[in-house]
Amino acid sequence: MxxxxxxxxxxxxxxxxxxxxxxxxxxxxxxxxxxxxxxxxxxxxxxxxxxxxxxxxxxxxxxxxxxxxxxxxxxxxxxxxxxxxxxxxxxxxxxxxxxxxxxxxxxxxxxxxxxxxxLLEPHIIMRRGLVAATRYPRFVEDITTFMARTLFFTSDLALSAAEKKEAIAAFAGNHALCKITEDLIFTDPYRIAEQNRWTAPHLDGLAASLREDLELHVAVSRLKLKFMANPEALIHGDLHTGSIMVTDSQTRVIDPEFAFYGPVGFDVGAVLANLLMAYFASAGHERAPGDRAAFEAWVLETVEQVWTEFARKFLDLWRAGGTGDAYPVSLFAGEQGAARLEAERQSYMQRLFADTVGFAAAKIIRRIFGLAHNIDFELIEDPRTRAVSEARAVRLARAMMVETASFRIIADVTNAARKLRDWMPELSG
Amino acid sequence: MxxxxxxxxxxxxxxxxxxxxxxxxxxxxxxxxxxxxxxxxxxxxxxxxxxxxxxxxxxxxxxxxxxxxxxxxxxxxxxxxxxxxxxxxxxxxxxxxxxxxxxxxxxxxxxxxxxxxxLLEPHIIMRRGLVAATRYPRFVEDITTFMARTLFFTSDLALSAAEKKEAIAAFAGNHALCKITEDLIFTDPYRIAEQNRWTAPHLDGLAASLREDLELHVAVSRLKLKFMANPEALIHGDLHTGSIMVTDSQTRVIDPEFAFYGPVGFDVGAVLANLLMAYFASAGHERAPGDRAAFEAWVLETVEQVWTEFARKFLDLWRAGGTGDAYPVSLFAGEQGAARLEAERQSYMQRLFADTVGFAAAKIIRRIFGLAHNIDFELIEDPRTRAVSEARAVRLARAMMVETASFRIIADVTNAARKLRDWMPELSG
CATH class of the missing domain: 3.30.200.20 (Phosphorylase Kinase; domain 1)
Structure with missing residues (x-):
């Protein structure tokens, strides 16, 4: 057309x-x-x-x-x-x-x-609010409803296989936008690429180590393949805190031009990654030591609640109406069948959690070494301070991508983040 | 159109x-x-x-x-x-x-x-030849070339992500044929369904046990989801020995009307499943004890070679030209990079082997309890003898589907089959 x-x-x-x-x-x-x-x-x-x-x-x-x-x-x-x-x-x-x-x-x-x-007014881009240490009491409720409903109802758990295939085909033409993600998130930060940039010279050594880190390259390549070939649901495809507009009482998700049928964990991981970056950047925005402590506690609490509330809502939708062709209820009749299906739902969420952890890691690393950076870090004026925050985020992300299985529950992620809050990396230059 | x-x-x-x-x-x-x-x-x-x-x-x-x-x-x-x-x-x-x-x-x-x-002449449907204990010396070479090339060159290992998405969309409309597979292979044999049939009354108990077997229901549901939502390559979709025409010196694969972008293991598993069924049916076609022993040995050898040769050819194509967007060689530069990529190729094949084992199991069970049966078993005139052969196949298939991880190499499958060659099941009626 x-x-x-x-x-x-x-x-x-x-x-x-x-x-x-x-x-x-x-x-x-x-x-x-x-x-x-x-x-x-x-x-x-x-x-x-x-x-x-x-x-x-x-x-x-x-x-x-x-x-x-x-x-x-x-x-x-x-x-x-x-x-x-x-x-x-x-x-x-x-x-x-x-x-x-x-x-x-x-x-x-x-x-x-x-x-x-x-016109969304007086909404602001959430990322700007996070830089200013603003807390958003509606955010968990709204973003988890958005993700649970848009992802569940476009998945094989809710659609017939025929509807799903038609829907995948309807978005197949958006591959140029997918390629931006494939290149800028899953490939370029791990190799020499003209468009890469980072806080130099402080992160030169870290950037070089990422380019040599073959375990990381395998892990990111598996994630890339999953991004390309696992059309689980209609994902937003760019669900960072710059794509979310907020007030105290409202949340609006904007800019789904990267949308296509992809892995559910990519969207959930994007939200978690951007909150984790807000957390690590926060130290760089302090005016006095500890003056953002309440905000930082809120961010980590929000990380935990985004996962747990998303999982709860997604599971509730599945329990209430798994009318898609996947996991037909006719194979899980009776009390024992229902119990076994419920156990499988938990396993499904555990697999989805692992995807989420991996994709979140990829979203962090690209914002520190790739083309597109974010103001959480960029607005930290002193480059050394910025590099310290970034290196902490990268240390967590590297573990999340390579040792994904060691993150069993969301508290494993937030505890690891908390431990890195004051960790001092060795910088280059 | x-x-x-x-x-x-x-x-x-x-x-x-x-x-x-x-x-x-x-x-x-x-x-x-x-x-x-x-x-x-x-x-x-x-x-x-x-x-x-x-x-x-x-x-x-x-x-x-x-x-x-x-x-x-x-x-x-x-x-x-x-x-x-x-x-x-x-x-x-x-x-x-x-x-x-x-x-x-x-x-x-x-x-x-x-x-x-x-016109394929004097080719015959391979399944008929297998019932007659005919060995096909070209088969391994040809079917593994067919599978390795059609599956590799339509995968993310060979195509750009854009080409792949366009290709997926081009086959998305074939969902009515996919639904036949989804229903008849992955659902109906595990529940009461009008079109199910089996060798009765001998397998009544086994049929009932499959309908109660919740571990099996979880396993087959995971396979079904993989079939619906893992468009890895353009698969034939119905690659049984009735879709293969053979002579001593030629092999032709026919009837790809079920073709769509699905999991690679579904095609490879189909070939293995149908060979395994030929193996278990063979005892029922004996005229004198042991008169098909050489044929049976050939069948199991063929099972092993189909996997090993397919894997070898698929890997060789990947090594020679992984020009797709998956696993970019730029992330695996140098000697160490090449070695790490090669290790990941082996891991990829190990995951594919697990898929193959699971899908093979599903293809066996549907031929014994679902709508469409095959002449390997159907031409065994004595129903008790037929039921014995079928029960042996089902015993292997159940293990392959539920304990997939215990089958690490193809010899684990053939050894398990060999052990069941003379196993006597308890029959109903």
Whole structure:
């Protein structure tokens, strides 16, 4: 579809966008007043797209337009506009499965690769809040509902095999976005790659050791294969704390343009990884020793609760309605059958936990040695302090990826993190 | 495509077929002589389709037409004609990857769900030869080449992730055929199902014990999930000895209408399972005690060689050209890297072996308690003798499925089979 009319695509600059929106009666009514009075601001701070906030007399909207290249890099790195189509598909499915936890879509134009959404206000990007040591009391409840429902209901536990295959095929075309993940998360940080960067020279030695660490290379390659060839559910595919907008009382998951059928643990691992990075970065944001202790305790508690609440909700959905073709209840009749199926559900979650631990590790390492970094660490001004925080995170991540089986329960992860809180790494330079 | 013109589908009876073929100049030339002189015989002994052999003055062809229902059951069990499209796709891909090991396709008509292929003569269905205790000296070489090449070159080890996703999507529509496998192999034999049958009353107790065997139900459910959600490679999907045509010097794999992207171990397990069934059935075909001993020794040797040669060829292809996105060689540079990658290849094959053992077990059990049986056992006239052979096979299969990890190498399987050769089960009735 996009292909047929790709020639009609054009980048909408402010004036074009104003005219375009004025031509959409529902949107114009929502904004209110004369189109000429609307305030249009480009706010995209992501890596890929244009994002406009438009405010009128009576309301506001967010407009996202995909560019035919990676914004962070430029036209030398083309990227298909079709990602806007997949993002729209995913957003629609997530809105259906987890209502109120994603922004409402008000308009979508596939040719322009453009989506108009409700303006999330006064929400901020969660990562910014975490840097400021803000605690979010709704977060565990909301993110675990989002993950449990979007992942369970698109899995073989809820769908027929036929529905599942059709759904996998519907997202198969989003492979250019998957390749970004395959390269930037599962490959480049472990080899010499032009786009890699890290806090230098302090982490030069650690970067070199990762490139030589063959056990790590095997582990990350297994994770990569799982990412490529285990279409377990419709995953968000980029579920870090920069893809989550929050207030004290609301959580909204945005930007599912990396969505495809992949491993469930990739999404859950992404959330845990980004919380763990917030934890390790926290020491670097202290103004006085210990002034973020309550925040740090909250982060680790949140890590534990994200896993336990996700697992509880996912299991509850399975118990209440495992209507998919996997694990047919007819094979587990009677009291003994029910007990055996319940034990298998626990085993399933244990396997999923191992995946989650491994994927979380991969998400940490890529943020410290790969192309895309995050402000948790980047906003630590002193490079030596930043490198110390990063090295602690990498030490945990390396163990999580290579000794995954030694992390049996989520407290094994948080205890290991706590032990590394004040560990002093040897730095280079 | 099929959908657009589905109204033009008609079942070709002999006269229609003659007219149709006469309208194909290349085919008519191959057959030779007047169309009226062609001998047309319907020979389909499979479960799903019409198969005609057509012979003319100078040559012969085989014509396969899909029916809109399951032939074995009738119009009450509809089945999409699109399976002929997927069979054609798979056959074309297999011909490219394993030339000379599948029949040449001479013509395909998607609307009629009809494919014209070279006539395989004097090949016979391998299963018939095995019942007659015939040994096939080419078999190991050919079937392992077929499997290693078709499975390796359609896997993440050979394809880019993008190519792989496109290929998965191209076969996603074949889900009705997958569902037959999901139901008849992975579900029905383990519960009360109308279509189940077994050698009664002798195996009544064994059938009941399988329906109560919760460890088995967990194991088969894990295999089912792997079948549904692990698109590792383009698998044949029905690779039993009834899908293989042989002479002393040739092997041809036919009937890939169940093809889709699934687990590699399903194909390898199918071959092993059917050889093991030939082994256990052999005792029931003896005319004098021990008169098939040499054949039986050959069968077990073949089981061992099928695995070891398949593994050797698959690994050699990987070593020579792992050009896919999985296990990038750039992460395994230098001598140590190469050695670590080689160790991981061995681990990969060990995991694949476990899958193979499990799937082989599932393929055995379905042939003894499910809808579709095979002549290895069915041609044993005395039901008690047949039940003894079947019970031995089931005993091995149960162990393979539930205690998979105890089968570390293929000799563990053949040794277990050998030990059960003269084991006397308790029968019912």
């Amino acid at each position: 996009t292909g047929d009319r790709a020639g009609d695509y054009r980048i909408l600059h402010e004036a074009d966008l104003r005219d375009y929106l004025a031509g959409l009666p529902d949107i114009a009514a929502l904004l209110g007043g004369e189109a000429s009075s609307w305030a249009i601001t480009e706010v995209g701070d992501g890596n890929l797209n244009l994002v406009f906030i438009v405010k009128g007399a009576s309301g506001g909207i967010a407009v996202k337009q995909a560019l035919p290249y990676v914004r962070l890099v430029g036209e030398s790195w083309p990227l298909p506009l079709s990602r806007a189509h997949y993002e729209y598909l995913a957003l629609s499915k997530q809105a259906q499965l987890a209502p109120g936890l994603v922004p409402a879509v008000l308009h979508h134009n596939e040719v322009l690769a453009l989506t108009v959404m409700e | 099929t959908g657009d013109r589905a109204g033009d589908y008609r079942i070709l009876h002999e006269a229609d077929l003659r007219d149709y073929l006469a309208g194909l100049p290349d085919i008519a030339a191959l057959l030779g002589g007047e169309a009226s002189s062609w001998a047309i015989t319907e020979v389909g002994d499979g479960n799903l389709n019409l198969v005609f052999i057509v012979k003319g003055a100078s040559g012969g062809i085989a014509v396969k037409q899909a029916l809109p229902y399951v032939r074995l059951v009738g119009e009450s069990w509809p089945l999409p004609l699109s399976r002929a499209h997927y069979e054609y796709l798979a056959l074309s891909k297999q011909a490219q990857l394993a030339p000379g090991l599948v029949p040449a396709v001479l013509h395909h008509n998607e609307v009629l769900a009809l494919t014209v292929m070279e």
